[in-house]
Amino acid sequence: MLPIDGDDGFDRVPDSLVLLIFNQISDIRTLIRCQAVSKRFNSLVPQADTLLLRVDRVVSAGELDDSDSLLVTFFRSILKPLYDLVSHKPLPDPTRYQKSPGQILRGFERIRELEIELPSGDLRLEKGAVIRWRAEFGKTLRSCVILGFRGSGGGAADLSGGGLKMRVVWTISALIAASARHYMLKEVVREHGEIGRLVVRDQEEEGTVVMERDGLMECREEEQTEEVGDGLWWRSNRTTVPAVRMRMRHVPRLQLAGGIQMEGATLVVVRPTTTGTAETEAEEQCGDAALAFGAFGGVYGAAVEKLLKSRSYLLEMNSF
Known part of the structure; x- marks a missing residue:
């Protein structure tokens, strides 16, 4: 009309x-x-x-x-x-x-969903290395899934000696990057109480921090407690990473569809150490799979599927 x-x-x-x-x-x-x-x-x-x-x-x-x-x-x-x-x-x-x-x-x-895109990743890795990670937070870390590998021709590395140390360094670096991003979000979480989902990622798709509704509520409650306390969290530039259990899986050479090859492919699933009833081995493996498939799709999801079938190594780390 x-x-x-x-x-x-x-x-x-x-x-x-x-x-x-x-x-x-x-x-x-x-x-x-x-x-x-x-x-x-x-x-x-x-x-x-x-x-x-x-x-x-x-x-x-x-x-x-x-x-x-x-x-x-x-x-x-x-x-x-x-x-x-x-x-x-x-x-x-x-x-x-x-x-x-x-x-x-x-x-x-009335912001309900907010995504922040950073210009680049936080990690500085050796040439040819690729890291992808996804972390979920409440008041502190809830889980983090890390996938690392080298492109074809980068040279395979095992999990003995320097290979294991390097992957532990990758893991710690990803956790520090994630906790710094989480700390960076606290004021936004406090200022906008209606936000139900908050994501921080970078253009290079290296790392992603996610806070869902229950995690946001938990973070707001924790911050209210801290604000009336001694305010120690203001004295750091990142959120403290709690004591965690890290289950690591590694394949020296991973061949995927389309001729894609990953050298030294490594999957690390990080979860806080709990004081409640311990999970059985089967429950923990199942939980790892759910987190890993939720973190990555596409070619990375195909890599995760194969890595989950490989032998796992369990490491524990104190809070830092």
């Missing part, structure tokens, strides 16, 4: 449909641009509840101001690109975003 003279047909589109479109867009920079389109868009954009925040650059430790927290600097690094996108219109004083990391998202009223 053609609009009546003087009547904008787009105004007939209900707000609920516009918000559905905004949630499909999700990218915060694009949504900020949309706010400049009209007064209506300006009022509706803050109601978007599914958001993607892309970070151009993570500032190195050498660039940190002593008065700034890690997360303040993290979010400050994305302030300038956002400001550049909307510099054609009047904006509130941008320095206010530097007061608190949560303020970069405070313009959104």
